[in-house]
Amino acid sequence: MTTFQYFIKNPIRKLLVNDKPVENWVGTKTEGGHYKNGYIASLLEGKKDKYSYIQLNMYTSAGCVVDIEEKWLIRSDDKIMKRLGWHNVDLLRISRKGECERDIKILMGKWSMWKEYD
Secondary structure: HHHHHHHHHEEEOOOHHHHHHHOOOOEOOOOOEEEEEEEEEEEEEEEHHEEEEEEEEEEEOOOOOEEEEEEEEEOOOOOOOEEEEEHHEEEHHHHOOOOOHHHHHHHHHHHHHOOOOO
């Protein structure tokens, strides 16, 4: 399964704080403690139907409040088109050449290690 297919099949994963699911809404209050990032993936259609895209917002708990940690735009051929961090820092621009493929592997590794919950 490709990264693109994974996020089509699994569009939402709630943030976990102290192993309890929390809604992925910016500003939601959380407890302090340990967390596992959540995400919301949205399907976007490109111009002229050439490519489809996944817009991926990754949520975290920072200062006991839900916030977006990273934003990804992934094309249907698994190419990372955009990756923004805190304060919209362009993480692709600061990555060394060839790290984009590694970034996809790291991203997919995060989700495959999680236990399933709903």
